[in-house]
Structure formats: C-alpha cells, structure tokens
Amino acid sequence: MPSFSYVARTIQGQTVSGVIAADSQQQALRSLDEQALFPVEVREGGKAGTGDRRKKVSSTSIAVFYSQFADLLRAGVPALRSLDVLYKQTHNVVLKEVLKEVREDIASGQTLADAMDKHHNAFSALHVSMVRAGEKGGFLEEVLSRIAIFTERQNELRNKVLGSMLYPAVLMMVGGGVLVFLLMVVVPQVRGFLQTDKLPGITIFVFSVCDLLNAYGYWILGGILMLGALITGFFRSETGRFYMDRMQLKAPLVGSIFVLVAICRFCRILGTLLKNGVPILQSLKISQDSAGNMVLADVIEDATESVRKGATLSKPLGNSKLFPLDIVDMIAIGEESNNLENVLVTIADSYEARTGRKIDLAVRMLEPLLLVMMAGVVAVIAIALLLPILTMSAGGI
Numbered sequence: 001m002p003s004f005s006y007v008a009r010t011i012q013g014q015t016v017s018g019v020i021a022a023d024s025q026q027q028a029l030r031s032l033d034e035q036a037l038f039p040v041e042v043r044e045g046g047k048a049g050t051g052d053r054r055k056k057v058s059s060t061s062i063a064v065f066y067s068q069f070a071d072l073l074r075a076g077v078p079a080l081r082s083l084d085v086l087y088k089q090t091h092n093v094v095l096k097e098v099l100k101e102v103r104e105d106i107a108s109g110q111t112l113a114d115a116m117d118k119h120h121n122a123f124s125a126l127h128v129s130m131v132r133a134g135e136k137g138g139f140l141e142e143v144l145s146r147i148a149i150f151t152e153r154q155n156e157l158r159n160k161v162l163g164s165m166l167y168p169a170v171l172m173m174v175g176g177g178v179l180v181f182l183l184m185v186v187v188p189q190v191r192g193f194l195q196t197d198k199l200p201g202i203t204i205f206v207f208s209v210c211d212l213l214n215a216y217g218y219w220i221l222g223g224i225l226m227l228g229a230l231i232t233g234f235f236r237s238e239t240g241r242f243y244m245d246r247m248q249l250k251a252p253l254v255g256s257i258f259v260l261v262a263i264c265r266f267c268r269i270l271g272t273l274l275k276n277g278v279p280i281l282q283s284l285k286i287s288q289d290s291a292g293n294m295v296l297a298d299v300i301e302d303a304t305e306s307v308r309k310g311a312t313l314s315k316p317l318g319n320s321k322l323f324p325l326d327i328v329d330m331i332a333i334g335e336e337s338n339n340l341e342n343v344l345v346t347i348a349d350s351y352e353a354r355t356g357r358k359i360d361l362a363v364r365m366l367e368p369l370l371l372v373m374m375a376g377v378v379a380v381i382a383i384a385l386l387l388p389i390l391t392m393s394a395g396g397i
Contacts, residue, residue, distance in 0.1 A: 008037040015040070057095045057122040063151035065095065066127075070144035080107060098122045111135055126269055126286050133277040143276050150272050153352070157261065160356055164363040168370055175374040182381050183210045184217065194388045206384035238294075245293045249322070254362060260355040262293040263323060264348045266300065271344030281308060296322065313340070327351070 006028065007017045016037065022028035025042060032039050065086060072082035083103040090096050098119045105115035113132035116123040127147055134143030187210045199207070213220070234240040248258040266287055273283035281304060288300040299320040306316045314332035317323045323331075327347055334343030 005043055006032060006037075006039055007041040008032055008039045010038075011036055055094045055121060057092060057098065059151055059155050061090070061092045061095055062122060062127075063148050063155065065090070065099075066144045066148035066151065070141045070148065073141045073144070079112065095122060112140070125289060126273070129278050129282065129286055130273060130276045133273075136277070139276075146272060146276065150268060153268070154265070157264070157352055157355070161261065161359060164359050168363065168366050171367070171370050171374075175370065175377075178374070179377055180213070182378070183213055187381065187385065188214070190385050194385075198391075200384070200387045200391075202380065203384040203388055206381055242294045245295045249293070249295055257355060257358050257362060258293075259322065260351055260358070262291065262296045263327065264352045264355060266291055266296060267327075267344040267351075268348035271341050271348060274341035275345065280313075284313075299323075 005017070006020060007015065009015055020028050020031055022031055028042055029039055032042070068086055068089075069082055072085060073079065077085070080103060083099055083106070087096060087099045087103065090099065098121075102112070102115040102119070105118070106112060111132070113128050113135055116131060117125075117128045130143050130147055131140065134140040183206075187206060191207060191210070194203075235244045249255055249262070251258065269291075270283055270287045273286060274280060278286070284300060284304040284307065288297045288304065291297045291300060299317065299322055302320070303313050303316040307313055312332065312335055314328050314335060317331060318325070318328040330343055330347055331340065334340035337343075
C-alpha cells in the first residue's frame, strides 16, 4: 500500500506531520479527517520523500544495489523477496527507507519503474527509463547489470578527475598559507633590523604588501569571501551556469578535457539507453537532461529536433564544432550500419581511457608549475630581505 506524507493542523492549531498508508490520496485525506486533522500538505511518498528528500543516496551505494538486485533476480529470487533481502543488508539509512517504500509500492501493484520514479534522490530519470524498458522487454536483470556497470564507470571517471586535482589543490592551499605567514610574521620581524633609507625597490614593494596585509588583512579576507559568495551565487543561476559551462569548454589547456568528459558522458548515456530498447527521441531527451553541461545540452536539443524531422544525428553534432570529427564520423557510420548503440558505447570506452591519460598528463604538468610559482614567490621575499642586509654588511666593511 502506498505511503503518503502529510503536514496538518490539530483543532488546537498545532502543526503535526507524519506518514500514513492509504490506497489513494483521497483515502489519505479521509483518514486525516477521521483523526480530526486539517491537512495542509499531502504528498505521495514516505520518509524518503520528505525528511530525507534532500539527502542524496551516493552513486556508489546505488551501483552496489543494482548489481546485487540483478544477481538475486538472475538466481530466480522474486522481486519482492529480493528487495526484502537488500533492505536488510543495506546500511545506508536513506536507501533503506527508499527500498522499503519501493517494495510497498510494488506489492500494491505498481511497476518497479513507477515505484523508483518517486525517489529522485536515489534513482535518476536515466535509470528509471532503462528499468521501464527492461520490464517491458523482459530483460530486467540485464538492464540492472548494465546500470550497475554504467554507474561504476561514471564514478571511476569522476573520482579520477577529483583525485587528480586533489594534490594541486592542497599544494595551492599550503603555498598560500606559507606566503601569508612570511608576509605577516617573518617579514615584520626582520624589517626592524634593517635601515629604512635607500632600500631596494623590490624590498619596498614587499614591505608595502606586508603593510597592506597587516592594516587591511581582515577587510581583504572579507572582500574575497564576499566576492566568492557573489560569484558562486551567479554561477548557480541558469545564466551563470551557462557561462561557466562555456568557459570550461573554451578554457586553454584543460578545455579539451572538459569537452571529452562531457562527450563521453553523452555517448555512454545515449548508447546505454538505445541498447536497452529506449526510443531514440526519449533517449536524447534523457541524455540532454543528464549531460551535465548546458552548452552540450543545447547541442543535443538541436540534434533531437533534427532526428525528429527525419534527419541524421551526426550532422547537427558535427555542425556544433564541439564534437571532434572522428567521433562525428563514427556516429555517422553507426547510423548507416544501424549499429549506433554499440558505436556510442565504444566511443565512450575509448575516449574515457584517452581522457584519463590527458588528465594524468595535465596534472603532471601542473604540479611542477605550482612548485616553481611557489619557489619564485619565496625567492622574491628572500631577495627583498637579503639585499638590504648585504648592503649594510658592505657598508660596515
């Protein structure tokens, strides 16, 4: 029986909330009325859809769930019994509640896809569409296995990108901390021993920066934080996200990496959907929503319109100048040979490996560059302090 979460008021005017089981929303409203509760909001879904609505289930947990679910179904275990087993085994609190409600919805006669579609914090539209196609086509176990593999590969690519950027980020933070320590602690202490007349220009510059930080350091920090908050707020808006996505794709050196990551994601999503029997127009719509880049999403939208009019998919992708020519040619060959889904997955596999190599190369180039920059800044401070000392020593001789 489906669950409904509600917010209601008592006769005394107190606000109460909870979850009630009912066959329909109308029956839930009648049940609340029988309890002398005046409903303010009633929506389908239990705790997983209310209190934990904002808590996303990690993609790693979802991949494990799909893999285990597929194994149980392949072994002949009924779906309800499989969900019971997975519910007892999982340690993720949010996923546990989601599985409980999915099982209740299936027991009440709903399909697995419809039950999953109520929990967007756990199951994406991509996964729901693939499961729906698998249910209709009678190959649900295979679909679940493919979703698990797809999710794991997406996690590997994302973790590779994040892991590669971790060391440079730590290096920049440590370098910035060392620089601030030198300017605000070391330089003022040494400055007291130096003669203030006839200082070299580089020393005057370093002392000016030191005075600026000591006099207005907190204001500068506050300004940086405020500016960061404003920039973050802008890039969270739709316009800001579009500009950010476009800057990522056009960025020197790393722009090609962002392009390949976005294209690999698109090819894998579209190829996986087509391979599981989802119609191409619906697959393109889901790929557009899951692209992760608004510039690429606009290109996919144009391609969708082209396909809807009976044209090819490869032509608008090639006209966008975003897709490399070799990828466009492979997609065109896949369309001509009626093997597009396999070609797209092959493109994703090949270019994900190539992207991984580019990321490794970029990080290996970035690390020494950051070290050289840090060494250069420290060298400037050291020279600024040593020149007056050497001048004083020469004068003393």
